Amino acid sequence: MLFRSSVNNSGIASVYTFNVTIEDESEVPISIIPISGLQPHDDTSILIELPKSVTVIVDKENVIEELNKSNNNIYINLSDGITSNFTTNKTLGLVPLTVQFTDNSTGNITSRIWSFGDSTIAENVTEVNHTYTQSGNYTVTLTVYGPGGEDSASQVIQVLPPQFTLFGNATIYGDPAPQGLQVTAMVAGINQSVTIDTPGWYGESEIGKGLVISGDIPTGTPITFTIGGLPARCGIVNEAGNVWFDSYPFFPNSAIHLDLDVPATIAADFSGTPKTGYAPFEVVFTDNSTGDPFERVWDFGDGSTSHSNLRTINHTFTTPGTYSISLKTIRASASDTEKKNDYITAFLINNTITVTSPNGGEKWTKGSTQTLRWNYTGNPGSTVSIEVVKGTAFRVIAQNISIGSDGSGSFNFTFPYGTPLGSDYLVRITHQ
Numbered sequence: 235m236l237f238r239s240s241v242n243n244s245g246i247a248s249v250y251t252f253n254v255t256i257e258d259e260s261e262v263p264i265s266i267i268p269i270s271g272l273q274p275h276d277d278t279s280i281l282i283e284l285p286k287s288v289t290v291i292v293d294k295e296n297v298i299e300e301l302n303k304s305n306n307n308i309y310i311n312l313s314d315g316i317t318s319n320f321t322t323n324k325t326l327g328l329v330p331l332t333v334q335f336t337d338n339s340t341g342n343i344t345s346r347i348w349s350f351g352d353s354t355i356a357e358n359v360t361e362v363n364h365t366y367t368q369s370g371n372y373t374v375t376l377t378v379y380g381p382g383g384e385d386s387a388s389q390v391i392q393v394l395p396p397q398f399t400l401f402g403n404a405t406i407y408g409d410p411a412p413q414g415l416q417v418t419a420m421v422a423g424i425n426q427s428v429t430i431d432t433p434g435w436y437g438e439s440e441i442g443k444g445l446v447i448s449g450d451i452p453t454g455t456p457i458t459f460t461i462g463g464l465p466a467r468c469g470i471v472n473e474a475g476n477v478w479f480d481s482y483p484f485f486p487n488s489a490i491h492l493d494l495d496v497p498a499t500i501a502a503d504f505s506g507t508p509k510t511g512y513a514p515f516e517v518v519f520t521d522n523s524t525g526d527p528f529e530r531v532w533d534f535g536d537g538s539t540s541h542s543n544l545r546t547i548n549h550t551f552t553t554p555g556t557y558s559i560s561l562k563t564i565r566a567s568a569s570d571t572e573k574k575n576d577y578i579t580a581f582l583i584n585n586t587i588t589v590t591s592p593n594g595g596e597k598w599t600k601g602s603t604q605t606l607r608w609n610y611t612g613n614p615g616s617t618v619s620i621e622v623v624k625g626t627a628f629r630v631i632a633q634n635i636s637i638g639s640d641g642s643g644s645f646n647f648t649f650p651y652g653t654p655l656g657s658d659y660l661v662r663i664t665h666q
Contacts, residue, residue, distance in 0.1 A: 316341025316380045318387040326392045328487050329450070332365040333391055335374065342380045349375045351391070369395040369450055396486030398447045401437030404461055407498035408528055408566030410434025415462040417445060417494060421484055424449045441489045456481035459494050467567035469493040478567040495567035500525025502563040502572035512612060513580035514552040519559070521545045523570070527563035535559055535578070554582040583612035587637075587663050603648040606661055609641055614665035620645060623660040634666065 316339065323334040337346060337360040348356040348364075351372030356362045366372060370393055377386040400419065404411040410433045411417075417436040418427040428445040430436050437444030447457065458481045459466040469476035470492065482492060503522040508515070521530055532540040534549050535557035551557065557580070560573035591607040598604055606620060620632040637643050 316343055316378055316383060316385050318376050318378045318385040320374075320376045320387060320389070322374075322389065322391070324391075325389065326394070328394050329369050329396050330365055330367050331391075331393045332363055334361070334363050335376075336361050337376060337378075339376070339378045339385070339387075341378070341385075343378045344380050346376060346378045349377075351375075366391065366393040369393050395449045396451060397442055398451075398457075398484055398486060399437070399439075399441045399443065399489035400445045400447070400492050401435075401439050401489070402491045403434055403493040403495075404430055404436040404466075405434060405494070405566055406461060406464065406496040407568075408495065411436075411461050411496075416460075417466075418460045418463075419445060419447050419457050420459070421447060421457040422449065422451045422455050424451070436494070439489060439491070441487070447484065451484050451486070453486060454483040457484055461494055461496050464496040466494045466496050469495065469567060476567070478569075497568035498525050498565045500527050500563055500565050500568050500570050502527075502561050502570040504559070504561045504572060504574075506559065506578060509577065510579045511551075511581065512583040513554045514550050515580060516548055516550045517578060519547050519549065519561075521561060521563065523561070523563040523572075525563070525565060525568070525570075527565045529564040531562040531564070533560045533562075551578060551580040554580050556580075585612035585614040585665070586610060587614055587618065587665060589661055589663055590642075592661060598649060600649055600651045600653055603646055605644055605646050606663070607642070607644045608638075608663050610637060610643065610665075611641065617666045618643065619664050619666055620647070621662040621664070623662050624654075624656060624658055628662070637665065 319338045319340070321336050321338055324331070325333075327333075335348065339346070345358055346360075348359070348362060350356075350364050350366075351374050352366065352368075354364070356364070372391045372393065373388055374391055375386055375388045377384060404415075404417055411430055413430055413433050415430050416427045417430060418425055424447065426445060426447050428436055457468075459468055467478045467480060468482045469478040476493060478495070501524045503524075504519055505522055506517045506519045508517060511517075519532065521527070523530075528543060530540075530542055530544070530547075532542070532547060532549075534540075534551075536551060536553065536555070538549065540547055540549070556576045557578040558573060558575040559577045560571060562569060562571040587608055587610045589606070589608050591605065592598075596604075608618075614637060616637055617634045618637050619630060620635060621628045621630050631647055632645060635643075635645050
């Protein structure tokens, strides 16, 4: 503790030389300060560093060199000391770290200076907040001043570099990475690794544990990864599944679930049968990709898509047109897409029925059985109705007759004996 003290000569003669002796409670001298040339009715100032409990003795050895010792009265006035002291709300934390400092000093204090250890200061405030933007150990000093002298107190603030904690699934070609392999993150010349303890999983979700990247790294700096020394992609899980990237940006003082995968080599390919037909018609698509994909995303070119893990899928084209087909095959972080332009053609169907027998000029006798024949195209329906027309009159002679197969059909009909004679009979066949 520093004390500012005064020594006064209240006598009538000059004091040439004497000692101010400071003793502790056991009368052991702890400081001897020589004084000389103190004129009558004059005083001088001395700065003494003392413990709190002291005894002050002036000229104990009686060695004052003066002409008339009895005419001198020597006094020393010891002012109350001051003590520097302060508290903080934290002494350890991650960058950026804001610390609150509170002055708890005692004594008659007239001014104070805070030094934060990073070349910045604050003056004459009893409470102050200071933010550290770089990692390191900073010695903070508070110096207080007053009539009784000055005093200083110091404390070290430890500011740690930013941390980014990562955890998630670890796979190689989509399969769980085995126990014992190293997962390594690389960013800005810093490599951090963690060992896989549980197959297919790395790191811990708690900030500061597991795979932790620490350093004065700018936000957004890309991080790359390896699993067992093999380059890995990183994936974020969202509503659509995993979205994969070759790197991921550094986010200080946070933790994130980030899946890692060493990508497989896959090549998408497919075939479809048949490639043409009358709409509506069904096509069977087969995935012929290599690399054993886990998932397949089909786009049929007519606004329809399918997300499936099946190698074979059927699709019906209901509208005439030409369609480009694409297949995206996926195995964890690896994917490939094959697109075949104008691959499927759906033709417009003409639903027609053409009578081939009779075809004009036949002569049939009453009571004879005749075979009526027809051809059809498209898809007129599964049954037909047969009529005999004479002039403006007609008679239905059969209904719900099978239309036939492979584009043709037939029906045997016996004309009744009571059928009027004539040469203007027609046969009409319509779909139902």
